[in-house]
Amino acid sequence: MKEILKRLFNHEELTREEACSLMKNITGEKYNNTQIASLLTVFQMRGITVEELIGFREALLSTRVNVDLNEYKPIDIVGTGGDGKNTFNISTCACFVVAGAGYKVAKHGNYGSTSVSGASNVMEEHGVKFTNDNSRLRKSMEECGMVYMHAPLFNPAMKTVASVRKELGVRSIFNLLGPLVNPCIPAYQLLGVADLTLMRLYTNTLQRLGIGFAVVNNLDGYDEISLTDEFKVMTNRYETICKPSDIGFTIARREELYGGNTICEAAEIFDNVLDNCATKAQTECVLINASFAIQAIEPQLPIEECVAKARESLESGRAMQTLKKFIEINQ
Template identity: 35%
Template sequence: MSGLKPFIAKIATRQPLTRQEASDAFEILMSGEASMAQVGGFLMGLRVRGETVDEIAGAVSIMRQKMVPVDAPDDAIDIVGTGGDGTNTYNISTLAALIVAGAGVPVAKHGNRALSSKSGTADALSQLGVKLDIEPDMISRCIREAGIGFMFAQLHHPAMRHVGPARVELGARTIFNIVGPLSSPARVKKQLFGVYSPEWLIPGAEALRDLGLTSAWVVHGSGLDEITTTGPSQVAELKDGEIRSFELTPDDFGVETVSLDAIRGGDGAVNAAALRDVLGGAKTPYRDVALCNAAASLIVAGKAKDVTEGMHLASQSLDTGSAARALETLITISNSAAQG
């Protein structure tokens, strides 16, 4: 059994894989037909040479074939980042997702426990009382009734067990940091996608276009895989098949520029407490940065025409208690599902 050998040999000569070759390679990799040495060599070969849009699209196609799907409305959005930026901020996309849900846009939130940070979305949500291990039909119910459902990546991508040990032992970012967030079990058509490096802005938008998304912002904020309030944020916008790039500053959102320490979080318990504070009305730097990401998401969703309207709708979601109610409903439904 040659496994990944022919693909590793091609990558070693710095040649890109075609989309079909990438699909074939990831089929082998995610079916458990390659040794851990081959998996590690293949992933690091791609990383060192630089992953291409075709390789990403080929990998995502196999992830989608093997995932456990979730039904979601056509207008649902995912708000997700690659992770791996090393900044240990609060759970910004998690709070932004609740704000967007409170503003009336259905959110199919895809995420995992922390790998390189102290707290991933799953860590914070479980601390808040959300049950993670529920069936796909109950996640769909959460989206319908709470406005938001959480898809715990490790439950929806069981084939990842074949690559998990190698990823942990490598201890470095791999193509899966990009592929994972692109492999929504709900097959959303709209996405706010944060990337750990600006080099992924345009390739990320191209990959989303190839995967059939209709509206997306790929964002990077001064070292963060989010829109930031610590400095300028770069955006690659996908809309109607066209990609354009621009920059946004905290001033564009009407918020203060802050230091990174102002939005640095802690473990799941610390971040969950900070999130509850904001839902309860606290005016903090965490609120501001989450509002910025929610505003961007509302533009992607077609709910807001610009940043000003997006910030208004996002603020309204918090101030009226809509975002807090979305969380409470999510907690109630997910727990009833887990018990039922």
């Protein structure tokens, strides 16, 4: 570790193989907390390269609980978190809209850390029991097109750094890795980032990994398309900045996306959206994220057609039917 730290202090970069080996040593508890904290601090100050990020990802995935969903070619819809906006569960809502439109979704998530309700919180509020049993997950995918994977059940290596991350109390490379270590290694991904500087890093990484993707950011600092301002989209095929009005949506006010003060309140908003009785701002925010997720799967489709597919899923009731079936299967 001493030699690695010296190199990093000198702004040297690690190869993919070196990064992979380093992460395996970290999660294998070969370093003490002081050494790990120093390492995390260096990367937070210096930044991380695509090669290093891919190497770290490989190490974490090598210790995961494996999930075989390759034949379904699913999409994951996830944000990096940390935007401090306490929005309702927009990405998780979008998952059910996309699944209701006939696509396969494999959502990887956890409890909220910077918001009242994370994906796992809202799932538990609906009575969902988490599992890492492959047969149960495949049953859920077969019968409703939607799988939810509670991260702690699939990434045991992350427990080894939980204490030092808590003691540091700041974002680290592990926050960057979270959206990249879905245990089923999905074929597609809609990834929301709160910081524009991360867009290029994730775009280059996902391109290298061969994943069909859309990386999105609202220019006022949301880690999803919030419609509160212009937003940027980067995909395998294009890069653009859009106004909500460019694709038929209206500007939302920040307070309209607030996720409530309790998990119960967040779950009520979640249900209202999928039951197509939420506010216009809440509904449109979910629809636009679902639309770019659909386009990540079918990049040949114009975004207007993807919006129509997402809207039809919601207005026909299929999104809510997907949620109800999912809850029934996963209780």
